Amino acid sequence: xEERPFRSASGEPLALRRRQxxxxxxxxxxxxxxxxxxxxxxxxxxxxxxxxxxxxxxxxSMVLSAAIFIxxxxxxxxxxxxxxxxxxxxxxxxxxxxxxxxxxxxxxxTTFIEMSRVxxxxxxxxxxxxxxxxxxxxxxxxxxxxxGVSEVVPLFQSSQPRLDCLMEVYKSCQEILDQRKxxxxxx
Amino acid sequence: xxxKVFFPSCCSSAESGILIGRWISxxxxxxxLAVVHFPFIPVQVKQYLSELQRVTKVNVSVLGSWNNSKxxxxxxxxxxxxxxxxxxxxxxxxxxxxxxxxKFWSCSxxxxxSNNHREEEIILVYYDQRKVMLSCxxxxxxxxxxxxxxxxxxxxxxxxxxxxxxxxVLFMTDKYxxxxxxxxxxxxxxxxxxxxxxxxxxxxxxxxxxxxxLLSLISGACKSRMLKFxxxxxxxxKLSTCEQLAHRLQHLQVISSNKKAQNQTQLMRKAxxxxxxxxxxxxxxxxxxWLYRKNRIGHLADTLIPVADHVAEExxxxxxxxxxxxxxxxxxxxxxxxxxxxxxxxxxxWISYIHLMSPFIEMILWYVxxxxxxxxxxxxxxxxxIIALLTFHIYCFYVYGARLYCLKIYGLSSLWRLFRxxxxxxxxxxxxxxxxxxxxxxIGTLLFTILxxxxxxxxxxxxxxxxxxLLVVIVQGLIHxxxxxxxxxxxxxxxxxxxxxxxxxxxxxxxxxxQQDGKPLRLLMQINPxxxxxxxxxxxxxxxxxYPKDSWTSLCKKLFLGExxxxxxxxxxxxD
Numbered sequence: 001x002e003e004r005p006f007r008s009a010s011g012e013p014l015a016l017r018r019r020q021x022x023x024x025x026x027x028x029x030x031x032x033x034x035x036x037x038x039x040x041x042x043x044x045x046x047x048x049x050x051x052x053x054x055x056x057x058x059x060x061s062m063v064l065s066a067a068i069f070i071x072x073x074x075x076x077x078x079x080x081x082x083x084x085x086x087x088x089x090x091x092x093x094x095x096x097x098x099x100x101x102x103x104x105x106x107x108x109x110t111t112f113i114e115m116s117r118v119x120x121x122x123x124x125x126x127x128x129x130x131x132x133x134x135x136x137x138x139x140x141x142x143x144x145x146x147x148g149v150s151e152v153v154p155l156f157q158s159s160q161p162r163l164d165c166l167m168e169v170y171k172s173c174q175e176i177l178d179q180r181k182x183x184x185x186x187x
Numbered sequence: 188x189x190x191k192v193f194f195p196s197c198c199s200s201a202e203s204g205i206l207i208g209r210w211i212s213x214x215x216x217x218x219x220l221a222v223v224h225f226p227f228i229p230v231q232v233k234q235y236l237s238e239l240q241r242v243t244k245v246n247v248s249v250l251g252s253w254n255n256s257k258x259x260x261x262x263x264x265x266x267x268x269x270x271x272x273x274x275x276x277x278x279x280x281x282x283x284x285x286x287x288x289x290k291f292w293s294c295s296x297x298x299x300x301s302n303n304h305r306e307e308e309i310i311l312v313y314y315d316q317r318k319v320m321l322s323c324x325x326x327x328x329x330x331x332x333x334x335x336x337x338x339x340x341x342x343x344x345x346x347x348x349x350x351x352x353x354x355x356v357l358f359m360t361d362k363y364x365x366x367x368x369x370x371x372x373x374x375x376x377x378x379x380x381x382x383x384x385x386x387x388x389x390x391x392x393x394x395x396x397x398x399x400x401l402l403s404l405i406s407g408a409c410k411s412r413m414l415k416f417x418x419x420x421x422x423x424x425k426l427s428t429c430e431q432l433a434h435r436l437q438h439l440q441v442i443s444s445n446k447k448a449q450n451q452t453q454l455m456r457k458a459x460x461x462x463x464x465x466x467x468x469x470x471x472x473x474x475x476x477w478l479y480r481k482n483r484i485g486h487l488a489d490t491l492i493p494v495a496d497h498v499a500e501e502x503x504x505x506x507x508x509x510x511x512x513x514x515x516x517x518x519x520x521x522x523x524x525x526x527x528x529x530x531x532x533x534x535x536x537w538i539s540y541i542h543l544m545s546p547f548i549e550m551i552l553w554y555v556x557x558x559x560x561x562x563x564x565x566x567x568x569x570x571x572x573i574i575a576l577l578t579f580h581i582y583c584f585y586v587y588g589a590r591l592y593c594l595k596i597y598g599l600s601s602l603w604r605l606f607r608x609x610x611x612x613x614x615x616x617x618x619x620x621x622x623x624x625x626x627x628x629x630i631g632t633l634l635f636t637i638l639x640x641x642x643x644x645x646x647x648x649x650x651x652x653x654x655x656x657l658l659v660v661i662v663q664g665l666i667h668x669x670x671x672x673x674x675x676x677x678x679x680x681x682x683x684x685x686x687x688x689x690x691x692x693x694x695x696x697x698x699x700x701x702q703q704d705g706k707p708l709r710l711l712m713q714i715n716p717x718x719x720x721x722x723x724x725x726x727x728x729x730x731x732x733x734y735p736k737d738s739w740t741s742l743c744k745k746l747f748l749g750e751x752x753x754x755x756x757x758x759x760x761x762x763d
Contacts, residue, residue, distance in 0.1 A: 021699050022708040094189040110696040110715055
């Protein structure tokens with residue numbers, strides 16, 4: 001198990017953890033910084049001060065309870081649907097690739113792609129406005145056309161690591177994907 | 188290549204014996220379905236397996252041996268198990284052994300025929316056999332339609348799900364069953380059953396037959412010639428209540444049919460229709476009990492006439508405003524007075540008819556309210572029809588205004604062409620130049636001027652009545668949206684996704700369990716359930732109405748030209 005620090009495209013610190021479970025099974029997890037107490041208290045106090053201001057103007061105490069309600073509901077929605085704490089990639093040679101996103105509330109959303117559908121794992125570059133963004137993606141095979149690509153699945157979309165981190169992940173994946181090319185196909 | 192062994196977690200505490208299951212050679216994986224423990228006679232086992240193969244159409248065979256020693260390693264037993272490899276020849280022969288209560292099992296293979304003695308890696312995947320057996324993988328692979336080529340590259344997941352689902356009979360027998368051989372299957376949860384469900388299954392057959400008989404009577408009566416005369420058939424097609432009743436009748440016919448559902452989609456559709464009908468009727472009865480308590484329906488009937496009067500009064504005020512100088516615009520007095528008086532007379536007629544009917548309103552409403560017990564959707568459709576009937580005069584005004592405006596616009600465009608010396612060629616569907624005589628030009632220009640200066644008046648009347656009509660259409664549209672929601676929501680699928688999420692599977696997910704060096708890689712395979720959005724999309728029931736087919740631009744164009752708009756058209760209605 002090894003953990004190394006990297007940076008994301010927007011500058012926030014990320015931690016890449018690599019685990020080798022067996023010769024053909026590897027797990028790569030990217031951890032993002034958790035929700036900071038100072039940003040949470042800043043947003044909450046801003047909302048409550050604004051609500052208090054409206055209360056002073058309108059003399060309606062419903063505004064205050066509505067503000068508390070909205071803050072609570074908003075926080076729950078943010079933690080459960082928006083804030084991703086960790087994105088991990090589990091590569092099991094001969095079975096498939098599994099992508100997991102874990103949210104701050106503990107929810108995990110998983111996708112599993114079978115190895116027979118995976119054509120390759122590549123680093124692509126995208127030009128967005130004035131930036132060039134590198135991203136890692138899985139190319140899926142097209143059932144009709146053996147040389148074609150039917151779908152591109154981008155990885156680590158919310159962490160957006162920089163090229164050095166992507167190269168580490170790419171090398172690990174390729175080592176396992178190479179194994180399936182070495183092994184003879186079905187007898 | 189890597190060997191993958193799928194082991195059911197319910198057999199982890201089985202006693203020593205042999206493993207039976209299916210070997211999928213293209214994927215180098217073994218799906219273990221059960222453990223046969225001692226004592227057994229090899230010949231009987233082979234007979235049982237061939238019988239099983241015939242019944243389930245799954246290629247079941249003996250795959251290896253399972254050694255569960257509670258104390259230390261029993262040498263003699265392990266040798267005996269190795270010798271079994273010679274009796275049941277299977278390539279490769281898998282040997283799994285578990286010592287005591289240790290979590291880490293050792294797994295090895297015996298390859299007799301292969302030339303290279305390279306140690307291949309083994310991955311042990313645990314799966315919950317009951318859940319995989321009951322679940323259904325989405326998107327479903329239609330076995331009848333797929334060709335042999337596609338079946339070959341069918342994903343390994345669907346092959347595994349298929350294998351386990353078809354071997355239900357193997358899962359259901361355990362060591363307490365009497366039989367020639369003893370299978371081990373610890374069913375820790377037991378087989379799910381309930382008395383109510385069983386009783387309902389027994390009662391459903393005569394109930395279905397009775398329902399089919401009643402439905403055939405009703406549909407026969409509906410199709411009778413008496414109801415097909417022109418005024419009545421026109422009325423039935425316009426009332427949305429009749430559409431909804433016909434739709435529900437069709438649903439009832441689907442669920443009361445004797446044929447069993449062939450596959451998963453049909454079963455889910457039947458269940459969804461049944462639950463939807465049940466909820467609909469329950470909500471309708473609730474609504475009915477609320478309406479009839481404290482005589483609310485009497486109050487409703489009492490307020491209906493004053494509301495209609497109020498609407499008529501508001502319309503009269505509106506017309507008086509239009510006949511004056513609306514919004515500061517100057518109207519053409521003569522045309523204004525003619526149109527205003529015409530519409531005022533209509534309102535007067537309408538009010539007289541309403542007052543004529545007022546003694547009967549309460550009784551009619553009381554009996555019509557009773558039909559809410561047929562379902563909430565029927566009650567909402569009746570509400571929508573009542574709104575349509577009460578605002579019939581607004582619809583009439585809209586049609587008059589639109590026709591007048593449309594005529595004026597066409598007249599204007601044709602005379603404008605005359606003004607410029609052109610003509611519309613009907614044969615060639617294009618504008619051609621044409622030389623007119625002087626008197627034609629003179630009259631044409633005169634008419635053009637008259638129509639142009641009368642345009643603001645007509646346009647204003649048209650605008651006002653179109654806005655009113657659109658308001659009524661929006662209200663009716665919202666009611667129909669609600670009706671469609673109740674009709675098409677697949678409640679049974681949503682509840683199934685909530686309570687038994689493993690039955691609707693979008694895929695699988697793997698979890699890596701604790702590892703130990705030297706032992707095979709251990710993974711746990713769990714079912715990844717379908718998201719709620721895909722559940723609703725896959726299983727939603729088809730409805731009879733289609734939503735506005737006109738895009739916004741064509742709608743605006745029609746409004747500008749004065750063509751009549753029919754925003755909510757039903758499927759199957761002939762296009763005008």
